[in-house]
Amino acid sequence: CEAGPVDDAVDWTDLTRPTPAWFPAARLGIFVHWGAYSVPAWAEPTGELGTIDEATWVRHNPYAEWYWHTIQLPGAPAREHHRTVWGDRPYDDFLDLWKAESFDAAAWARLFRQAGARYVVLVTKHHDGIALWDAPGTGTRNTVHRGPQRDLVAELAAAVRAEGLRFGTYYSGGLDWSVTGFLDPEQPLLRPNDAAYAAYAAVHVRDLVDRYAPDVLWNDIEWPDAGKHRGRLGLHELFRHYYDAVAEGVVNDRWGETHWDYRTSEYQHARENESAAVWENNRGIGLSFGYNQVEGPEHSLDAHAAVRHLVDVVSRGGNLLLDVGPTAAGEIPELQRRTLEGLGAWLAANGGAVHGAAPLSPAVATASDEPWVRWTATPTTAYAVVDAAGDVTVRADHDAVDWAASRTPAGTAVEAQPVDGGLALRLPPADGPAVVGFPLAGTVGPRA
Numbered sequence: 001c002e003a004g005p006v007d008d009a010v011d012w013t014d015l016t017r018p019t020p021a022w023f024p025a026a027r028l029g030i031f032v033h034w035g036a037y038s039v040p041a042w043a044e045p046t047g048e049l050g051t052i053d054e055a056t057w058v059r060h061n062p063y064a065e066w067y068w069h070t071i072q073l074p075g076a077p078a079r080e081h082h083r084t085v086w087g088d089r090p091y092d093d094f095l096d097l098w099k100a101e102s103f104d105a106a107a108w109a110r111l112f113r114q115a116g117a118r119y120v121v122l123v124t125k126h127h128d129g130i131a132l133w134d135a136p137g138t139g140t141r142n143t144v145h146r147g148p149q150r151d152l153v154a155e156l157a158a159a160v161r162a163e164g165l166r167f168g169t170y171y172s173g174g175l176d177w178s179v180t181g182f183l184d185p186e187q188p189l190l191r192p193n194d195a196a197y198a199a200y201a202a203v204h205v206r207d208l209v210d211r212y213a214p215d216v217l218w219n220d221i222e223w224p225d226a227g228k229h230r231g232r233l234g235l236h237e238l239f240r241h242y243y244d245a246v247a248e249g250v251v252n253d254r255w256g257e258t259h260w261d262y263r264t265s266e267y268q269h270a271r272e273n274e275s276a277a278v279w280e281n282n283r284g285i286g287l288s289f290g291y292n293q294v295e296g297p298e299h300s301l302d303a304h305a306a307v308r309h310l311v312d313v314v315s316r317g318g319n320l321l322l323d324v325g326p327t328a329a330g331e332i333p334e335l336q337r338r339t340l341e342g343l344g345a346w347l348a349a350n351g352g353a354v355h356g357a358a359p360l361s362p363a364v365a366t367a368s369d370e371p372w373v374r375w376t377a378t379p380t381t382a383y384a385v386v387d388a389a390g391d392v393t394v395r396a397d398h399d400a401v402d403w404a405a406s407r408t409p410a411g412t413a414v415e416a417q418p419v420d421g422g423l424a425l426r427l428p429p430a431d432g433p434a435v436v437g438f439p440l441a442g443t444v445g446p447r448a
């Protein structure tokens with residue numbers, strides 16, 4: 001589509017404000033990709049975004065939520081799979097086949113809280129354009145009128161907030177194949193930029209704000225160029241309206257060069273954004289965001305790997321938005337549930353080193369991979385997260401902490417002896433990384 005009138009003379013800086021403290025303190029969120037694509041639930045587990053060349057990626061797309069796009073591509077195995085299993089059924093049949101018959105929002109919210117998450121972000125409209133609420137202008141192409149015949153956004157928002165967690169909404173502003181068709185399947189990120197689509201998307205996001213007051217507005221890909229302006233249905237107005245309605249609301253960085261509260265990376269992609277003061281890595285437990293029935297344990301993070309990824313992200317100042325892809329019936333697949341439960345068990349004993357924690361000043365101690373050690377800190381305590389058991393020596397280059405007063409968050413004392421250039425720890429055997437806390441001498445706190 002032609003690029004709309006991009007009013008790049010807009011002053012976006014008047015939207016800048018300190019990031020609401022709840023967001024970086026939260027550290028762990030749960031992403032939920034649930035849609036018509038959860039019915040076929042099929043993709044090739046090709047690899048992680050950022051590690052696969054684009055030509056391979058587009059035809060062997062491991063994102064099951066891209067099913068409608070991938071089956072358009074001649075030569076794509078997904079196209080063959082669709083023909084074999086579904087014949088020539090149109091993608092929209094999957095909306096009517098999506099029944100959500102087992103969906104129990106309260107059970108999901110309980111699982112997410114037990115996983116140690118502090119916020120949940122639900123996809124409300126993905127690239128296929130199907131809305132999980134009765135979004136204006138979508139006619140019956142939403143889950144209120146067809147398929148589940150429920151306002152899934154409202155149900156999950158209420159359940160998540162009843163568990164004391166924050167609730168955010170993902171909206172695909174950058175792509176909507178139902179409005180624009182597949183502009184050029186060989187250029188998957190070619191997006192609609194016209195004023196009509198920009199108005200359509202602005203009405204949707206404003207409706208989400210007015211009805212659900214999301215704590216996070218998570219846009220994907222980018223905002224349509226013709227919508228990047230002030231004035232009614234312009235993005236500047238939308239952000240202003242959002243902040244007036246949700247004082248502690250935060251927006252991510254996928255609205256184009258306009259405005260954001262925090263930066264994002266995805267799997268291994270855009271990791272340069274992880275040098276920002278406030279950032280969030282998002283990824284699936286496996287290689288896909290939408291449920292992919294092909295995935296096995298070999299493609300997925302088990303609890304131990306999820307703990308290590310979360311701790312590594314937090315030690316560098318980030319949040320982890322870890323995705324679950326529920327089945328069309330509304331079940332959390334067992335492989336994903338096991339990882340969430342194991343992550344939650346570890347956080348129940350060691351969460352002090354994660355929730356409300358920040359990077360430790362490198363003047364005090366630094367990460368190592370042999371043994372695997374990451375450091376986090378609160379204003380009073382430095383935490384060594386060590387993925388090894390028994391006698392371990394970690395590098396600790398500063399006497400800013402009381403090395404002798406070391407203990408686990410659960411309070412178990414741990415033997416710690418300063419040795420030349422390091423610190424000798426005797427760690428109890430643990431199923432997963434051990435955490436040892438050291439009172440900070442108050443002079444050198446976490447990196448600002």
Ligand SMILES: C[C@@H]1N[C@H](CNC(=O)CCc2c[nH]c3ccccc23)[C@@H](O)[C@H](O)[C@@H]1O
Nearest residue numbers: 063065220221253254264265266269270289
């Ligand atoms: C959460 C996932 N997002 C995918 C789109 N991903 C991207 O556009 C990644 C590119 C990206 C990473 N960090 C950014 C910051 C600014 C703009 C783009 C990106 C979607 O295509 C996918 O289906 C899933 O919803």
